[in-house]
Amino acid sequence: MNHKTMTLRLTAVFLLFLGLMAAISLTTAGQPTAQANAPATYLTNNGIQLTAGQPIPVFIFQAPQVSADGSVRPLGGRLGAIGFETGLEQAPYLNQPRFTMFNEETGAILEQYGATGGFYAFNATEAFSETFRGELDPIQAQYLACMMLYDYNQMLLPDNDLISTPNVVSCDYDFNNNPYIVSPIQAAAADAMGRSLSEPETIGLVVQVPMFVRTARFSRIPQVPLGGAGGHISMLFRTTNPDDDGFSLDQNTPGLGALAMPFYGRSLEFLNNFPARDIGEVRELIEKTVWESYPGASRVDVPDPDLLYMPSDAAQVQKILEPMFEFEGIEVEVDGELIILRSIAVSAVEPGSLGPEVAITSPADGSFFKPNTAVSFTGIITGGEAPYTYSWQVEDTIFMTGTLPTMGEVSATAEDLAVDGRTSTAASVIVMLEVEDNQGVVRHAMLNLFQETPALSYLPMIRGDGTAVSMTRAIEAPTAVYRFGVHAGSDYPPYGPGGSDLPGVIPDVNGFRSSMMNYGWISTYNWWNANAWEKDWRDCSLGGIDCTQGVDRVDFAYYAGHGGPGGLSMPNKTQDSGWFDGNKARYSTLRWAGFASCQTLRVQGYAAGSEPIRRWFGAFQGAHMLLGYNSNMRDVAFGPRLVDNMRPVTFFGITISQRSVREAWVQTAFQMNAGKPAYIYAKGTNGVNPYNHRLPRQGDPALARPYPVASYHWVWWNE
Numbered sequence: 001m002n003h004k005t006m007t008l009r010l011t012a013v014f015l016l017f018l019g020l021m022a023a024i025s026l027t028t029a030g031q032p033t034a035q036a037n038a039p040a041t042y043l044t045n046n047g048i049q050l051t052a053g054q055p056i057p058v059f060i061f062q063a064p065q066v067s068a069d070g071s072v073r074p075l076g077g078r079l080g081a082i083g084f085e086t087g088l089e090q091a092p093y094l095n096q097p098r099f100t101m102f103n104e105e106t107g108a109i110l111e112q113y114g115a116t117g118g119f120y121a122f123n124a125t126e127a128f129s130e131t132f133r134g135e136l137d138p139i140q141a142q143y144l145a146c147m148m149l150y151d152y153n154q155m156l157l158p159d160n161d162l163i164s165t166p167n168v169v170s171c172d173y174d175f176n177n178n179p180y181i182v183s184p185i186q187a188a189a190a191d192a193m194g195r196s197l198s199e200p201e202t203i204g205l206v207v208q209v210p211m212f213v214r215t216a217r218f219s220r221i222p223q224v225p226l227g228g229a230g231g232h233i234s235m236l237f238r239t240t241n242p243d244d245d246g247f248s249l250d251q252n253t254p255g256l257g258a259l260a261m262p263f264y265g266r267s268l269e270f271l272n273n274f275p276a277r278d279i280g281e282v283r284e285l286i287e288k289t290v291w292e293s294y295p296g297a298s299r300v301d302v303p304d305p306d307l308l309y310m311p312s313d314a315a316q317v318q319k320i321l322e323p324m325f326e327f328e329g330i331e332v333e334v335d336g337e338l339i340i341l342r343s344i345a346v347s348a349v350e351p352g353s354l355g356p357e358v359a360i361t362s363p364a365d366g367s368f369f370k371p372n373t374a375v376s377f378t379g380i381i382t383g384g385e386a387p388y389t390y391s392w393q394v395e396d397t398i399f400m401t402g403t404l405p406t407m408g409e410v411s412a413t414a415e416d417l418a419v420d421g422r423t424s425t426a427a428s429v430i431v432m433l434e435v436e437d438n439q440g441v442v443r444h445a446m447l448n449l450f451q452e453t454p455a456l457s458y459l460p461m462i463r464g465d466g467t468a469v470s471m472t473r474a475i476e477a478p479t480a481v482y483r484f485g486v487h488a489g490s491d492y493p494p495y496g497p498g499g500s501d502l503p504g505v506i507p508d509v510n511g512f513r514s515s516m517m518n519y520g521w522i523s524t525y526n527w528w529n530a531n532a533w534e535k536d537w538r539d540c541s542l543g544g545i546d547c548t549q550g551v552d553r554v555d556f557a558y559y560a561g562h563g564g565p566g567g568l569s570m571p572n573k574t575q576d577s578g579w580f581d582g583n584k585a586r587y588s589t590l591r592w593a594g595f596a597s598c599q600t601l602r603v604q605g606y607a608a609g610s611e612p613i614r615r616w617f618g619a620f621q622g623a624h625m626l627l628g629y630n631s632n633m634r635d636v637a638f639g640p641r642l643v644d645n646m647r648p649v650t651f652f653g654i655t656i657s658q659r660s661v662r663e664a665w666v667q668t669a670f671q672m673n674a675g676k677p678a679y680i681y682a683k684g685t686n687g688v689n690p691y692n693h694r695l696p697r698q699g700d701p702a703l704a705r706p707y708p709v710a711s712y713h714w715v716w717w718n719e
Helices: 003-020 067-079 140-150 279-293 505-518 610-617 638-645 661-672
Strands: 041-043 049-051 055-062 087-093 096-103 110-114 119-122 180-189 201-209 210-216 222-226 233-237 255-260 267-275 299-301 306-309 323-327 329-335 339-342 342-349 357-364 373-383 386-392 399-406 407-418 428-436 442-451 484-488 520-528 556-560 562-564 567-571 580-581 594-598 625-633 646-652 652-660 675-684 709-717
Touching: 041 580, 067 096, 067 110, 067 339, 087 562, 140 180, 140 201, 140 233, 180 329, 210 267, 222 306, 255 484, 267 357, 279 323, 279 329, 279 342, 339 580, 357 428, 373 386, 386 407, 399 407, 407 428, 428 567, 484 709, 505 556, 505 638, 556 638, 594 638, 610 625, 610 675, 610 709, 625 661, 625 709, 638 661, 661 675
Parallel strands: 357 442, 484 520, 484 556, 556 594, 594 625
Antiparallel strands: 041 049, 055 267, 087 096, 096 110, 110 119, 119 255, 180 201, 180 709, 201 233, 210 222, 233 255, 299 329, 306 323, 323 342, 329 339, 339 562, 357 373, 373 407, 386 399, 386 428, 428 442, 562 567, 567 580, 625 675, 646 652, 675 709
16 A cells, blocks of 8 residues: 555544543533433434443445446436446546546546445536526525435435435425525625625535434434535535526536535445443543643633544545544634634544554654654554554655554564754654554554754844845746645644644645645645744744745645634744734735635625635735635545646546636535635736636746736635
8 A cells, every 4th residue: 555545545544543542531511311320321413312331333334346337337327417428437546446437528527436436526617617607596406406316216325225315205395394405605706905896696506415324223323424525415506497508417407517426336234333432521531632732722612522424535445434423613712813623523432342452652652753763663453353454654654564463562663764843843753553453443543753853943034124025026937836835733732642633634734745746846845733833824024934934935835724714723832823814914926825724714604894714815915816614624634635636637648627726625625525615816907817727737837926906706615
């Protein structure tokens, strides 16, 4: 297994890690209904009553049989914009086959994955356009989604009696009977002075069809919803007008621009029941950890979790489906700023009852090492079902793999271990031991190591008179050397103890970084945790270092971690501030910034003219576009699929299309069920509109910059 494969499949694996955390002390998530000294019973946020120790089912995924003529072509034949006779290509993706059908006449693409049978169908240009196409009625959108499933006699639904969706026998939904979830896609604009040019316009609707696992025959719980990157059916409508004759994936469903069915083709088999964890204890641990990460907080609010089964993305192999507690929308208030944490998901099964237990026994978590030296590691594997396969990994590189026939110790040595560092903060590196037992249950242990000798200090570039050097480009070179950098908040202080706070950030950022380098871009900086500073994003004229050691010296800056309305919550709080306010952004070299964080580009819930997304207006001193989320974001490996969606689409070696950066961003959020995306860009008085700019390759002509600003434009998907 190569490191890229490993990086992408870590999404679900890292989420399971938090279920093994040992130190647990949590506030109650509701009043116990049982008598004193009896196991506590709680009501989850999604209405499921669960008692600590109560049996809860775990399932095995059955491997699908996916083949070009046996499954992919028949699937394409069901979608009129694809067709049975459309050309089909098979190519590897994550060491598994990905089948692609491309209809040249309609521009529609179908991607089905051999790892799961799941698929995505879309025409990105049609689906993610900002041009109003026609009538958009939320109730009609639900009806159209329901009728599409009904017309195909449920052939698009999972062929498994353990999976259910809302009844499609009758699709006569109304405001009092609307089982589907509908989210409007809206657009707005302002002039260079920030004055709104018009009322927000609805340009699309996203309909999500809930899915459930029928658990009644195995437990006292009737059903548990599916969630995560792979547990959804999503449809994007550009219009609901029945008379519309424009593009649609399905001839009987007007306006359908994109369809995501990552669970399609998967089936389940009951493995066994396992005791449920105490929700109150889990919640207390998370609250304690958040308070430690934000010691200056005036408020920490950890909501009750949802109980979910969380399948992986369609491209990722997954053998076991276990119940999860997902804590979404954790709020922290610091110095008047609201910070929203990326969702935290932990196993709902009592630790030690399912799968192997994994620990790294040497060196100690938080210990130091000399740079460019060999470091030896020892781990121990117990429990679960032998034999085991395991791998040792530093960041996104696997440096050793092996098998262990029975429980016991494993060891490895990482040669020439080193990490980028900065003055006043010890550079850290994340080491992980991942183990899969014979049943396919994956667990891991993780530690942070710190490099002994920090690197040289970094100061803003200043003139002799003390003013910052301007980095604004008056004239662009004919071609550009394209660079990127990443900031990762996988571990907030105190660094090291307890492992990663946001384990999904690790495959998110590492996958983005390795994918961009494979595309030919140059990595300029790679700042993690204590090395991720607020002043990297702040303009040099405002005391920051963006023009010398920060983001305004690359073309694409990617951030993954916590955020909040209009800003970023950085892991290092000792470098002036832990909160970066979008008002302090002034970017002239940076073209794109991607914020894989909660509500950084928040729009809804605020009075017109005071939306937090407006804090970023000053960032456009030549920048193209900022991309992020209006809603909370799930802790998923967003970055690698984003880069995959930004690459040119080839068919038998011929480039057939390339999605714009904004199309790739919202499509990735749509496919991975990551949250409600948003983006903002500026048009220039020089006539430059970056709306459809695509990710260039090295040596491509330099993209012109939209500056001075003529108007601001933003799009968001409502919660």
